[in-house]
Amino acid sequence: MAMTVELPALERTDSTTPETKVSSARLRRYAGPALGLLLPVGLAVAWEIAVWAGLSNGRLVPPPTKIFATMVELAKSGELSRHIIATLSRVASGFVIGVVAGTLFGAISGYWGLARRLLDPTVQALRAIPSIAWVPLFILWLGIFETSKVALIAVGVFFPVYLGVMGAILSVDRKIVEVGRTFRLSGPAMIRRILLPAVLPAYVVALRVGLGLGWMFVVAAEFMGASEGLGYLLIDGQQLGKPAQIVAAIVIFAILGKTTDWLIELATAPLLRWQDAFGGKGGAA
Amino acid sequence: MLALDRVGKTYPNGVHALERFSADIKLGEIVAIIGGSGCGKSTLLRAIAGLDRATTGTVTLDDIAITAPHAKIGIIFQEPRLLPWLSVADNIGFGLSELSAAARREKVAQALARVGLTDKANAWPRELSGGQAQRVAIARALVPQPEVLLLDEPFSALDAFTRRDLQDHLLDLWNDTRPTLMLVTHDVDEAVVLADRVLVMRPRPGRLFEEIKVNLARPRDRNSPHFDNFKRRVLTALDRSLDRNVPDADAKSTAGEAMWW
Ligand SMILES: Nc1ncnc2c1ncn2[C@@H]1O[C@H](COP(=O)(O)OP(=O)(O)O)[C@@H](O)[C@H]1O
Ligand SMILES: [Mg+2]
Numbered sequence: 307m308a309m310t311v312e313l314p315a316l317e318r319t320d321s322t323t324p325e326t327k328v329s330s331a332r333l334r335r336y337a338g339p340a341l342g343l344l345l346p347v348g349l350a351v352a353w354e355i356a357v358w359a360g361l362s363n364g365r366l367v368p369p370p371t372k373i374f375a376t377m378v379e380l381a382k383s384g385e386l387s388r389h390i391i392a393t394l395s396r397v398a399s400g401f402v403i404g405v406v407a408g409t410l411f412g413a414i415s416g417y418w419g420l421a422r423r424l425l426d427p428t429v430q431a432l433r434a435i436p437s438i439a440w441v442p443l444f445i446l447w448l449g450i451f452e453t454s455k456v457a458l459i460a461v462g463v464f465f466p467v468y469l470g471v472m473g474a475i476l477s478v479d480r481k482i483v484e485v486g487r488t489f490r491l492s493g494p495a496m497i498r499r500i501l502l503p504a505v506l507p508a509y510v511v512a513l514r515v516g517l518g519l520g521w522m523f524v525v526a527a528e529f530m531g532a533s534e535g536l537g538y539l540l541i542d543g544q545q546l547g548k549p550a551q552i553v554a555a556i557v558i559f560a561i562l563g564k565t566t567d568w569l570i571e572l573a574t575a576p577l578l579r580w581q582d583a584f585g586g587k588g589g590a591a
Numbered sequence: 592m593l594a595l596d597r598v599g600k601t602y603p604n605g606v607h608a609l610e611r612f613s614a615d616i617k618l619g620e621i622v623a624i625i626g627g628s629g630c631g632k633s634t635l636l637r638a639i640a641g642l643d644r645a646t647t648g649t650v651t652l653d654d655i656a657i658t659a660p661h662a663k664i665g666i667i668f669q670e671p672r673l674l675p676w677l678s679v680a681d682n683i684g685f686g687l688s689e690l691s692a693a694a695r696r697e698k699v700a701q702a703l704a705r706v707g708l709t710d711k712a713n714a715w716p717r718e719l720s721g722g723q724a725q726r727v728a729i730a731r732a733l734v735p736q737p738e739v740l741l742l743d744e745p746f747s748a749l750d751a752f753t754r755r756d757l758q759d760h761l762l763d764l765w766n767d768t769r770p771t772l773m774l775v776t777h778d779v780d781e782a783v784v785l786a787d788r789v790l791v792m793r794p795r796p797g798r799l800f801e802e803i804k805v806n807l808a809r810p811r812d813r814n815s816p817h818f819d820n821f822k823r824r825v826l827t828a829l830d831r832s833l834d835r836n837v838p839d840a841d842a843k844s845t846a847g848e849a850m851w852w
Contacts, residue, residue: 484642485672488660489686489735499685503676580676580715 368550373557376550380539390558392535393524396452397566400459401520405513408464412471417501422472433465438526445530455527462523463516470512474505507581510574514567521563536562592617592653593639593739593771599647599796600634608634610796611648618738619769623776623786625825627833631797632775636741639773640666652739665737669744671724673716679703679727680712686735702730705764722753726760733764742774746781758784762809779829783821784811791825793832800832 350370357364364372380386411429415422440461441454448454478501486500528537536555543551593616600609609631616622624632638645641660650657652664665686673682684699703709706726716724725745732740745761746754758781765772776782782789786805793800805821812818 481668481670481672482674484668485674485685487642488640488666490660490662495688500674503674506676580717 366549368553372550373553376548376554377558380551380554386558389534389536389539389555390562392532393528393537394562396455396459396527396535397517397520397524400456400523401463401517403456403460404463404516404520405467407460408467408512408516409471409509411464412468413475415468416472416475426472429465429468433469437461437465437523441526441530450531455524455530455532458527459520459523462519466515466519467512470508470515471505474508474512475501477508478504506574507578510570510578513570513574517566517570518563521559521566525559593773594651595635595639595648596651597648598635598638598645598650600631600638600643601646607796609638609645610798612797612799613648614790614799616739616771616773618771620788621765621772621774621786623774623782623789624792625776625779625782625789625829626792626797626800627794627829629797630792630794632792633743634797636666636743636773636775639739640664640741642666662735663738664741665732665735665739666741666743667725667728667732667745669748671716671721671728673719673724673727673731675716677716678712679708679714679716679719682716682727683730683734685731698734702734705767706730706760721749722757725749725757729757729761729764733768733770736768737770739771739773742772744775744777747777754778754781761785779822779825780813782825783807783818784813789825791828791832801828803828 353364353367354369354371356362357369368376377386380389411425415425415429437458441458444454444457448457482504483496483500486496491499524535525537525540528535529541532538536559539555540552543549543555595612595614595616597611597613598609599611601607612631612635614622624635626632634643637643639650639657641650641657641664644658652661655661657664673679674685677685680699680703683702684695687695687698690698700709700712703712706729708723708726708730711719711723711727716727719727729745742761746757749757761772762785772785774782774785783805789803789805790799791801791803792798803821803824807817807821
């Protein structure tokens with residue numbers, strides 16, 4: 307607690323010497339997440355106490371210990387890892403396909419005006435369709451097994467990535483491109499040395515948004531008849547009246563979603579050190 | 592020699608930005624271009640840089656027609672335009688990709704020392720002050736040793752003190768290899784302290800109005816009467832270029848100094 311209270315003061319002085327900068331950066335690395343945990347942990351503890359004190363029977367909203375016990379039980383039987391692996395592999399394949407397609411089409415639309423005029427109206431029209439509406443068609447086309455699920459997730463991931471890449475390329479500063487032109491960069495060199503680094507920040511954001519949608523759509527996909535996966539655990543919990551199992555699945559969704567998002571952030575952070583953004587400095591301290 | 596032969600530019604939207612601009616500029620000469628806002632100074636410089644094509648006339652450098660950016664021509668803009676994802680050293684070395692890494696490092700180190708930013712080699716552009724960033728931009732443009740360096744209001748975003756500092760610094764760097772400098776400016780002081788020749792332009796359409804040779808020995812004393820004399824001549828020409836027919840040129844020109852642009 308004391309640590310988090312002192313944080314703003316430390317941040318303000320961190321430009322004085324390199325040493326304080328380093329130690330404050332390290333402090334921020336641990337203090338930041340700690341600050342973020344405060345609210346959920348506080349609520350969980352409060353609920354646990356409320357149930358324990360008999361203020362609620364906790365049947366419909368099970369207390370944290372009950373949820374934890376459910377998770378342990380599922381984990382022990384090996385079922386949990388089976389469901390997690392099923393869901394993760396669906397998200398992963400859908401994400402990869404969506405990202406590859408979104409990046410490719412986004413880059414083409416962003417780079418070539420003609421391709422954009424040709425392609426973009428159609429993509430925008432398709433985007434206006436709520437993606438869940440594709441489900442019946444995908445099932446007819448691709449069957450009810452993995453393919454249709456992965457396709458739905460890929461569709462969810464595709465649009466934000468497409469839009470992000472195209473928008474990022476279109477908004478690359480003409481002035482910076484001119485620098486490349488004065489140094490007579492060839493087309494590929496211009497892409498590699500100017501366009502790619504310039505779009506990278508927006509691309510990372512697009513990937514993270516895409517991943518978020520991937521997690522959203524995997525639930526929808528698993529609602530439409532799955533025999534395993536975290537979405538199946540949700541449905542199963544509802545049908546058999548096991549709220550603890552539902553909440554356990556939700557908690558695992560949250561953990562996995564947050565972790566994968568964090569992995570993207572972590573993997574791309576070294577490439578974005580140069581950024582001079584409000585968010586890059588921890589926001590308003 | 593840089594030869595501008597009746598260079599004209601009409602933008603696709605119909606704006607007639609530049610008309611029949613002709614000038615011959617010797618290697619190593621410093622030419623300042625001055626004129627009201629919108630009289631085609633940037634248009635001219637961009638045509639010489641090969642960033643835009645002139646609609647009429649030709650730009651030739653040593654008998655090569657310039658229609659696209661050329662290795663012998665460098666340009667510095669009003670903003671430093673550093674690449675934010677490259678360190679200061681990598682920014683300076685940006686135009687040296689043909690060189691081996693070792694040769695590039697050496698040239699960059701020399702250039703850094705020359706602009707007094709050796710200690711900033713590994714800094715990000717965002718960590719620089721405006722003046723430092725513009726010095727990096729100058730180093731980046733000079734390190735491939737261009738024959739012609741174009742500068743489009745390079746110091747106009749800086750405070751007066753930094754501006755003076757960089758003017759002196761630019762002359763100092765120019766002295767190393769003596770490239771041709773073509774400098775667009777709003778600042779009469781800057782034109783007279785740097786240039787061998789001041790070209791005054793007039794607007795609508797932009798064209799050459801008057802040429803003033805500044806034959807003052809370098810280094811120039813900004814406080815000498817000769818210096819003042821040239822400044823006054825440039826200011827008077829500027830006033831006339833904007834059709835301000837003033838009988839008492841002397842009295843009005845001091846007011847004009849702050850007003851003309
Ligand atoms: N890309 C452009 N398209 C259309 N008109 C332009 C463009 N760039 C400049 N102009 C017009 O050309 C004229 C000269 O502009 P410019 O060369 O930038 O003037 P200066 O640099 O002397 O202030 C102005 O009237 C300006 O509005
Ligand atoms: Mg201009």
